[in-house]
Amino acid sequence: MKIVFMGTPDFAVFSLESLIEAGHEIAAVITQPDKPKGRGYTLTPPPVKVCAEGHGIPVYQPATLRDEGFMELLRALDPEGIVVVAYGKILPEAVLRYPKYGCINVHGSLLPEYRGAAPMQRAIIDGKAVTGITTMYMADGIDTGDMLLKDTVTIEENDNFEDIHDKLGECGASLIVKTIDSIEKGIIERVPQDESLATYAAKITKDDCLIDFSKDAKAVHDQIRGLSPIPLSFTHTPDGKLLKVTEARICETDTPHDVVGEVLSLENGITVSCKRGSVTFLGVLPEGKSRMTADAFVRGRKLSVGDRLQ
Numbered sequence: 442m443k444i445v446f447m448g449t450p451d452f453a454v455f456s457l458e459s460l461i462e463a464g465h466e467i468a469a470v471i472t473q474p475d476k477p478k479g480r481g482y483t484l485t486p487p488p489v490k491v492c493a494e495g496h497g498i499p500v501y502q503p504a505t506l507r508d509e510g511f512m513e514l515l516r517a518l519d520p521e522g523i524v525v526v527a528y529g530k531i532l533p534e535a536v537l538r539y540p541k542y543g544c545i546n547v548h549g550s551l552l553p554e555y556r557g558a559a560p561m562q563r564a565i566i567d568g569k570a571v572t573g574i575t576t577m578y579m580a581d582g583i584d585t586g587d588m589l590l591k592d593t594v595t596i597e598e599n600d601n602f603e604d605i606h607d608k609l610g611e612c613g614a615s616l617i618v619k620t621i622d623s624i625e626k627g628i629i630e631r632v633p634q635d636e637s638l639a640t641y642a643a644k645i646t647k648d649d650c651l652i653d654f655s656k657d658a659k660a661v662h663d664q665i666r667g668l669s670p671i672p673l674s675f676t677h678t679p680d681g682k683l684l685k686v687t688e689a690r691i692c693e694t695d696t697p698h699d700v701v702g703e704v705l706s707l708e709n710g711i712t713v714s715c716k717r718g719s720v721t722f723l724g725v726l727p728e729g730k731s732r733m734t735a736d737a738f739v740r741g742r743k744l745s746v747g748d749r750l751q
């Protein structure tokens with residue numbers, strides 16, 4: 442199939458590489474403009490751009506999809522299908538209607554659950570044991586189109602956002618090739634989403650990152666791993682300093698605590714009380730410092746058993 446691929450971050454690269462390997466003609470890649478990154482604000486290309494240029498595929502970075510300029514480009518490229526993976530912009534109706542085989546999206550959840558911007562993080566934070574990929578025809582609305590194919594991915598007890606991102610990236614790469622092949626063969630089945638089962642995965646905000654020790658140990662652990670390695674959950678040490686948590690484990694789940702956020706132990710990490718049970722921080726990012734093990738943080742800072750984090 443002659444495809445225009447629209448995507449931006451690392452997650453989209455999995456699918457782009459898979460489509461190239463499968464032999465589909467990628468007429469062009471549409472991605473977001475380069476953005477400044479790091480302390481030096483160095484202008485940095487999106488991962489999808491780097492991938493496409495490595496394969497000699499033309500790359501376009503339009504500021505908008507809603508003008509005649511982009512429609513002229515689309516008509517010149519004349520794709521049979523458009524594949525969209527984490528592009529980052531809503532496609533206007535004129536673009537959705539253009540290709541013969543439609544606009545196909547790779548979404549990181551088992552729709553209609555977790556529509557929206559942060560399906561992977563929300564699934565982990567909510568303590569789900571299973572997530573997956575859904576391919577779908579794009580329509581007006583956020584992730585509301587008819588579903589095509591699905592595949593599941595297990596969320597292990599200590600999987601973090603990065604783990605699930607990569608698992609789902611690989612899953613999506615396989616599923617989009619199967620989806621395109623089924624469309625070309627005319628054997629794909631469109632399944633409307635059940636609106637009564639729909640949930641929304643809102644973008645992660647700073648409020649989502651503050652650790653709430655008044656929850657049980659599993660919920661705290663799920664929050665920490667769902668936000669690692671970015672943007673990271675956080676708490677505050679007794680002196681008011683910000684302490685982000687990069688890695689944790691459930692210590693135990695049964696003991697109730699009247700005082701939550703209390704440092705219970707500093708052996709083999711920082712063990713902290715929750716409403717029920719406790720978690721042990723294994724890795725941290727202290728304010729103004731680099732990432733380090735919890736043990737290294739304890740050795741270099743005054744933190745005592747009985748201190749309270751909040």
